[in-house]
Amino acid sequence: MLEVADIHAAYGRVKTLFGVSLSAKPGEITCLLGRNGAGKTTTMRAIMGLLPVSQGSVSLDGTPLHTLPAHMIPRQRIGYIPQGRQLFAELTVAENIEIGLMTCGEGPDTRDWVLDIFPRLRERLRQRAETLSGGEQQMLATARALCLRPRVLLLDEPTEGLQPSMIEEIRQVVLRMKAEGLIVLLVEQRMDAILSMADQVVFLENGQSRENMFGAALRADPEILTRRLGV
Amino acid sequence: MEFGPHLMLAMLEGAVTAAILALTAMGLSVVFGVMRVVNVAHGEFYMLGAVIAWFVAATLGTHPAVGFVAALVIAPLLVGALASLADVLILQRINYDPERTIVATIGLLYILQQGTLMTFGPDARPVEPPFNHRLALPWVEWGEQGLALYWPWGLSITSYKLFVIVAAAAILGALWLFMTRTRAGLVMRATQQDSNMARAFGIPVARVYALVFGLGAALAAMGAVLIVPIQQAHYLMGHDPLLLSFIVVIIGGLGSLPGTIIAAILIGMSDGIISVFFSPTLAKILATLAVAMVLVFRPQGLLGKKAA
Numbered sequence: 001m002l003e004v005a006d007i008h009a010a011y012g013r014v015k016t017l018f019g020v021s022l023s024a025k026p027g028e029i030t031c032l033l034g035r036n037g038a039g040k041t042t043t044m045r046a047i048m049g050l051l052p053v054s055q056g057s058v059s060l061d062g063t064p065l066h067t068l069p070a071h072m073i074p075r076q077r078i079g080y081i082p083q084g085r086q087l088f089a090e091l092t093v094a095e096n097i098e099i100g101l102m103t104c105g106e107g108p109d110t111r112d113w114v115l116d117i118f119p120r121l122r123e124r125l126r127q128r129a130e131t132l133s134g135g136e137q138q139m140l141a142t143a144r145a146l147c148l149r150p151r152v153l154l155l156d157e158p159t160e161g162l163q164p165s166m167i168e169e170i171r172q173v174v175l176r177m178k179a180e181g182l183i184v185l186l187v188e189q190r191m192d193a194i195l196s197m198a199d200q201v202v203f204l205e206n207g208q209s210r211e212n213m214f215g216a217a218l219r220a221d222p223e224i225l226t227r228r229l230g231v
Numbered sequence: 232m233e234f235g236p237h238l239m240l241a242m243l244e245g246a247v248t249a250a251i252l253a254l255t256a257m258g259l260s261v262v263f264g265v266m267r268v269v270n271v272a273h274g275e276f277y278m279l280g281a282v283i284a285w286f287v288a289a290t291l292g293t294h295p296a297v298g299f300v301a302a303l304v305i306a307p308l309l310v311g312a313l314a315s316l317a318d319v320l321i322l323q324r325i326n327y328d329p330e331r332t333i334v335a336t337i338g339l340l341y342i343l344q345q346g347t348l349m350t351f352g353p354d355a356r357p358v359e360p361p362f363n364h365r366l367a368l369p370w371v372e373w374g375e376q377g378l379a380l381y382w383p384w385g386l387s388i389t390s391y392k393l394f395v396i397v398a399a400a401a402i403l404g405a406l407w408l409f410m411t412r413t414r415a416g417l418v419m420r421a422t423q424q425d426s427n428m429a430r431a432f433g434i435p436v437a438r439v440y441a442l443v444f445g446l447g448a449a450l451a452a453m454g455a456v457l458i459v460p461i462q463q464a465h466y467l468m469g470h471d472p473l474l475l476s477f478i479v480v481i482i483g484g485l486g487s488l489p490g491t492i493i494a495a496i497l498i499g500m501s502d503g504i505i506s507v508f509f510s511p512t513l514a515k516i517l518a519t520l521a522v523a524m525v526l527v528f529r530p531q532g533l534l535g536k537k538a539a
Contacts (some may be wrong), residue, residue, distance in 0.1 A: 046432050063413045070430040088424045091417070099421050102414065105432035144432070 002152055007056035007066070008173050011048040017043045018207040019056070022185075024152075029174065029184040029197050029215075032069070034204035035229060040187040041083055043204070044154050047185075048080050049073040050088075060152060060169055076152075079145030083156040083187070086200050087208045089130035093121055093191065095127050096140055100147025105181050116142045117173060135166035142173060152183040195219055205229055236370045236383040238504070243368075245389050245503020247461070250399035251454045253495035255472045256479035257403060258450030259490065262488030265423040265443045268327060271336040273451055274473025275343035276314055280306045280452025281464035282347055285356045296361035299460070299472075306456050307449035314448030315441040323437055324442070340469075347466040360391040360460035393456045402453055403492065410488070420441060421422075423486070474515070475502070478522050485534020493533055 002024040009017040020043050024030040032040045045051045049070035058065040115122045118139040160168040198215035259273045285305040288298030325331040343368045367387045369380050410416035422429040483490030505514035531537045
C-alpha cells in the first residue's frame with residue numbers, strides 16, 4: 001500500500017502542500033481531484049522525491065520513501081507519467097524505453113511486453129520522441145513508466161490533449177494495470193474518466209486533502225463533483 | 232614562398248590549432264550542455280594537463296614516446312579526478328546556482344593557477360615530442376607542360392603535428408561513440424535534456440554531474456598533453472584556450488557538440504591563417520568580433536536551439 005501521511009512541501013520558499021494524506025491500495029485506482037493549484041501535481045512530485053517533503057511521510061508497503069534520494073524512489077518500482085509527458089525529446093523512442101528499462105534493470109522481455117502493449121511504438125523505435133504525435137508521445141511516456149514493471153503507477157493527466165480513440169487506449173491500459181494489481185494514482189480532469197475508473201477519490205483544496213470518497217459513492221451522486229470542483 | 236604554398240602552410244597550422252581547440256572546447260561544451268555550468272576554471276584544467284604531462288615525462292625520464300604515452304593516460308585521469316572532486320566539494324554544495332557557480336569556478340581558477348605557480352614555478356618547461364620528423368609537402372602548379380608537382384622550400388609539417396590532428400579527431404570520434412553508443416552516454420544525454428525526469432527514472436544525477444565535470448576537464452587535459460610538445464607547459468597557459476573555447480562554444484551553440492566542432496574548425500583555421508599572414512592578436516580580435524556578431528544576429532549560435 002502507498003501511504004501518504006500529512007505531507008508538507010514547498011517550491012523553494014513558496015509552500016504548496018500543507019498536509020496531504022492518502023492511502024492507495026493495490027488493484028485500485030485512486031484519483032486526486034481538485035481545482036487548478038490545489039496541489040495534485042505537487043503531490044505526485046513530492047511522492048517521486050522531485051520536491052522535498054518537509055513534514056509528514058510517504059511509504060510503500062512500510063518502506064519510507066521520503067527519506068530516500070530522489071533517484072532511488074523509482075527503483076522501488078514506482079512508474080511516473082508526468083503532466084505534459086516530459087519525454088527525453090531528443091532521444092529516440094528506443095532510447096526513451098531503454099532509460100525506463102535501466103531504472104530497475106529490466107531486459108528484453110519487459111521491452112517486448114511494453115511494445116506488445118503499444119505496438120505502434122515498435123514501428124517508431126528509431127524516431128526522435130519530439131517528432132511523435134501527441135497520442136504517440138503519451139504512449140511512449142506510459143511505455144517508459146511500464147518498463148519499470150511498476151508496483152505503483154502515478155499518472156498526471158494522461159489524457160490531456162488527446163483525441164478520443166487515444167484516450168480510450170490509455171484508459172484500457174490503466175484498467176489493465178489495475179487488474180494486474182498495481183497501485184494506480186491518477187490525476188485526471190476528465191470527469192467521465194474519473195467516474196468510470198476511480199475506486200477511491202481524494203479531494204485536494206489549497207494544498208490539503210479535504211475528503212476521501214469511494215468511487216462508487218461518486219458514481220451514485222456525480223453532482224458531488226460539480227459541488228466540489230465547480231465543473 | 233608563393234601565396235599558395237604559404238596559405239597551405241597556414242591552413243596546416245590552423246588545423247593543429249583547430250584540433251586542440253575542438254578538444255578543449257568540447258570539454259567546456261559537454262559541461263555546459265549537461266550541467267548548464269559555465270566553468271571559468273576550464274583553462275586551468277588545460278594548464279594542469281600540460282604541467283602533469285611535463286612532470287610525468289620528466290619523472291619517467293625514459294624514451295620520449297614512453298613519457299608521452301604515460302602522460303596521455305595519467306594527466307587526463309588525474310585532472311578528471313580533480314575536477315570531479317571539485318564538483319562534489321564545491322559545485323554540488325552551492326546547488327549549481329548559476330551566479331555562485333561562476334564565482335566559485337573563478338576562485339578555482341586562481342587556486343589552481345597560483346598553486347601551480349607555487350609548486351611548478353614560473354618557468355615554461357618543454358616536453359619532448361615522441362617523434363618529430365619534418366615532412367616536406369608537395370605543391371601543384373600549372374606550368375608550360377601542364378600540371379607539375381614540385382616541393383617548395385619551407386612547405387613542410389612535422390610528423391608530430393600531423394599526429395596531433397589525427398589523435399584529436401580520433402579522441403573526438405571516440406567521444407561521439409561513447410555518447411551515442413554506450414549506456415553511460417545515454418544517461419548523460421537524458422540528464423542533459425531533463426535532469427528532473429532523469430531522477431524520476433533512477434538516474435543519480437549528482438554522480439552524472441561529477442563524471443561529466445571530470446570528463447570535460449579530462450578532454451581539456453588531453454588537448455594540453457597533445458600540444459605541450461609544441462608549446463611549453465606554463466602556469467599561465469590556460470588563458471588563451473579558455474577565451475577561444477568560450478568563443479567556440481558560443482559560436483557553435485551552447486551545448487551543441489556538432490556545433491562546437493564546426494566552430495572549432497572555423498575559429499582554429501582562421502586563427503592559424505590570420506596568425507601566419509598578419510598577427511595572432513588580430514586573429515583573437517576577429518574571433519571576438521565574430522562572437523559579438525553571433526550574439527547579435529544568431530544568439531543561439533550556429534547549431535544551438537533557440538530558447539523557448
